[in-house]
Amino acid sequence: MRRVPCLTVAVTEQAHDGEHHEDIGGRLNWLRAGVLGANDGIVSVAGLVVGVAGATTERTSILVAGVAGLVAGALSMAGGEYVSVSTQRDTERALLRLEKQELKTMPEAEERELAGIYEQRGLSPALAAEVARELTEKDALQAHADAELRIDPDNLTSPWQAAWASFGSFSIGALLPLLAIALPPVSLRVWACAAAVVAGLALTGFVSARLGNAGPARAVLRNVGVGAITMLVTYYVGALFGVTTG
Template sequence: MDTDERVPHEGEPHHNGLAGRLNWLRAGVLGANDGIISTAGLVVGVAGATAERTAILAAGVAGLAAGALSMAGGEYVSVSTQRDTELAALRKEERELLEMPEAEERELADIYQQKGLSPELAAQVAHELTEKDPLHAHAEAELQIDPDNLTNPWQAAWASFLSFAVGALIPLVAIALPPVGARVGTCMAAVIVGLVLTGYISARLGGAQARRAVTRNVVVGVLAMVVTYYVGVLFGVTVG
């Protein structure tokens, strides 16, 4: 068995290049999806209350900015916490390698033995990897952490900000450009197309059934728009 081709178990973080890129892409698609649904609900709700383009645009732009900043801030805090946890685990592993190197090498050999290597080969692999770069060898095998590829909170924050903003632009542009009578219908159509795309892409990236993901995505988005639209209508009638 090639120990460099280890496949992480479900629930373990993926730190190889391809899996990392897929995770970032999936997060970007989901961020865009959030931007589409939340902004669509907001602008359709306002459109139900008033026909004034300025009010609709103001609400949409405010929702885009607030949502994108909220997503970015939440992602920054979350990934910063994850990075702090990874750094703490690496410092602990580095300390253990200095204080009890033989025990750590035996532990590494046990890990490879549990993966199917013979005791002799596991011990040889553990010894050679430890000789080459002990921290990398132990971090990747024991902690599933690549010390050279730690999570980046700023990268995560910007990715979330941009993906949400891009998604939010779909309903915002779709409801701002058409004439009054076609605004809501055009926005709903554009949002459905956007949700079909994000649902399909996220399903393909996650290895799930595309039809189920798309259906769920579209149903949730349409339901949000219908509810907020009639809330806006009710509000508009009340104040009128």
């Protein structure tokens, strides 16, 4: 009879370990999203300012286009992330309301369902029932939300946090090509921007690959290749437009 409490403690410790890994996974996801946001800012604004630089050498025109692209892109990213995460949060709340209602109207069936979940994870029927009973007595909603829904009722996703993170990461990335093309003299402007963008994309490609436990070489080449093609195409589009209007 003494084995059940010991095993229950072990199950609780495994649950805490799972929560710890989920916290780390969540932080890595946020960091990965930030890196990708910066990557989008670099590529989007680099293509824009290099395209304008292909049409004109006026610094003011390039700066206005770059700043407009930075603001529009950052707001677009933030708005899209806010809407997306708000939808996710609404879904989480709806699931929690449904679970709360089911716990209120049929608690015995919900406890059996919780025990079944732990049986599927490898516990014996007797131990699964004991764990389900103890967790239900402690906090039924928390137990079901964690085991069944993979949701923490006390830590739902924040749309505002996601929006600000996207806005900030895109803006930081966009500043790199904007400053790189605005500060050098006209003769070096495009080349300086291209070099800065290649360096920035190599860094974001490397970081994103490391966060995903993938080889960095392919990610860096892919990232830099996309940025280089973007700048090349937009530059010649801008040059063609400049010649046509001139």
